[in-house]
Amino acid sequence: MVNKFLCDFRFLLLAAAVAFIYIQMRLFTTQSEYADRLAAAVEAETRCTSQMRKLIDQISMQQSRIVDLEEDKKRQDEEYGQMKALVQDLEFKGLQRRVDKIQTQVAAVVIMACNRADYLERTIDSILKYQNVVASKYPLFVSQDGSDPQVRKKALSYDQLTYMQHLDSKPVQTERPGELIAYYKIARHYKWAMDELFYKHNFSRVIILEDDMEIAPDFFDYFEAAAALMEKDKTIMAVSSWNDNGQKQFVHDPEILYRSDFFPGLGWMLTRSTWNELSPKWPKAYWDDWLRLQENHKGRQFIRPEVCRTYNFGEHGSSLGQFFRQYLEPIKLNDVQVDWKSKDLSYLMEDKYVKHFAEILKNAKPINGADVVLKASNIRGDVRVQYKDQPDFERIARQFGVFQEWKDGVPRTAYKGVVVFRYPPPRRVFLVGPNSFKLLGIEGV
Template sequence: MKVTGRAAVAIVALVFAATQSWLTRFKRTKTDAKSLHIAIESNACAFLSRPPPAAPLRHRRLVRDPLSPEEVNGEAAALRQEQRRTAERLSSSGADPAQLRAFPKGSSDGACVNGADPDSKATSGTWAGMAEAAVVMVTFDRADYLGCALQDLLAVRARFPNAGELYPAFVSQDGDAAGVQAVVRRHLDRVRYLEHAPDRPIRAPSAREKVAYYRIAQHYKFLLKTLFDCFGFPRVIVVEDDMRFAPDFFAYFDALAPVLDEDSSLLCASAWNDNGMPGLVSEPTAVERSDFFPGLGWMTTRSVWRGLRGRWPAGYWDDWLRTPEVRQGRQCLRPEVARTSNFGRAGSSEGQYFDAYIAPIQRAAVEVNWGGVDLEYLVKDAYEARMQSKIAAGKVVESLDDALAALPEEAGAGGFIVAYEGQEEYSVLARRLKILPEFKGDAPRVAYAGIVMLRTPYGAPLLLVPRSRLAY
């Protein structure tokens, strides 16, 4: 094809303009790699939080880091240098931990990473009298997951007044995967870093068991010991590196903290509802008591921790917390509409239950004014009286299908009640509703005294109730 002189000039101009644009972007990338990576983390969140595919994926590098391996290692080395500087400051001057960012390595049974007395009852440093709770994100080696979850958590925290002082953020890593350390280094202006480094090898009791569950249990013991015993926080909120957060996540926990402090029959407050699928929940201000420890974004107090720390298990810490011997009749608070969602298909459990029961849980999209919500009904005796009234006012139906097909006006004041007896009958109902049918310890998931609270497709309350409770 013949190119005229005028066309040649136009082509040269276009090439020149494109080259200048590329050079500008290149220079910006070189001078603002942190901003670039954070933007990529935002895109990663959209990718990681997408609906589950038809076929499960194995975890590889789901989101490619824009930094080269050399740059990632350089960021990790910078974080480790910060840990060394912190150790020197702590040993030479007893520096205020609140002014430090990356703490030395520690272990579940070792000394405090800040050199503090673990039995001190005072909050450490300038956190004293100010911090409501430490919020800690638990991570291992999923750098792409961490980048997404951490950025989301910090964005939600920024919505809450004075959240940086009231809710100091930590990332606690098991091990020293460089990719994770590079992510932390880029956010070190807004988070603090803890590193769990066992002082002896952790092994599973048998070859059939995964050592990961034993490392996880010791990691949790380390971070809870560090934040409660060494730093002296009154409460700790534990989240994970595969979560996203509702806009009122911090306001929700802020509202529940006084209830948790004042009621010794409570073990924790959680942001998660195992049955929080669309169509089974609707009321964003509703909070319930549960005999089942939900996890997946939860808060507990220093007094609860001090009753647990001396008998913390070697492995399977969450199932241990659900046993009657450990719960001792205590319960957790949980929302009707979850305040966290989870995108962690890849992990130590290898996606068990993920596509069917975890990915469908939707976090709240609305921001509740929790200061205007009366939560006095959550106190133990008041809640039990309220539940008895609900059952007495409810309409018992012959089958679950009758309740699901009925209109809300056909329900009693307490909603529809479907009776069951034992785990086998409950499992039939649960499978029909597409919720997890299993019991843990002596309780179905989310149950209060065996009662599981849901909604019908038309929004009416639906209670699955043990037959023994219908004697009222």
């Protein structure tokens, strides 16, 4: 019995020992895990502290940089203010210079060229002879239609001008059989060049020349005086340097200017306001004849000189030398320097000119019948010859040798139907239309 009890007690002691050992092992394991966790926590705290310190250091650095940046910004603001004031001052001065330049500009001068390099050179040289001293008032351009290499090379060889090139590959279709394509290309070129100068380069006036012209010594002074006149009188559509009846035998006084209902062309100036009106409806061809239509000039008139300020030497061109020998070659190019700045041109204002011209016409002695040329030659002072209609005008004009051509019911150079020329100089001959006296308000003649 005792042995059994001892045996059971030992068994209990063994079980208790095993349980104790197990508990100790679990406790050790738990303590180890806790120690590991505690070590990890300490390490994490250490890392966190280190990162916090770094962050604090970075924040301090950022704050320091912010302070520096604020100081830099303040300095930059001060410098910007100073720079802005300087720029504004420079801009104002630059603007003032541009304004002064614009105010001193009279007109752009453009030479319309195509494929005649030798003609172009002669024209440019003639212009530069007088343009150099007034270059700021009259910027010079060459506008080439097409791609002729010699023309382009010649134009680019001059530093005193700006080169423009019109390239148009669109095929030309004439409206009537047998028409020259050249007249259609010329019209396209003119429109393109005028649009470029008025709208891209923003000029207020443009003087149009062709590549077969020479100019007179007072060409630029003449147009400057005419520009001032155009500003005052909006009934002037354009100013020309040309007189169709400007041949040597028909002119005398280089200081006389006339109003005309006939567009002369051949060296002429127009304004941007006029071009705004013309550009949208510009014709496909024959632009100069188109400008002579009443529906386009609407009663406005043109200023022309008695003695031409341009000379056309272009015997070979799109018009195939038409009229050259008879009408162009004998033209008198003015060779004296007229002081246009001192001239009072107010007599050319529309309201004054009608009275001015009517008075001159009234004082001319009337002649009629046959041999009017002979009768005119035998009378001292100005004379007038009245014509009945276009055929009668052509007959009389043929006798004197002046232009017989009409456009849209108007003879070349005519004002209120009156064509005036010298024959022989200084005598003036007035060819007077059937309605001219009425249009001029002349009664009892």
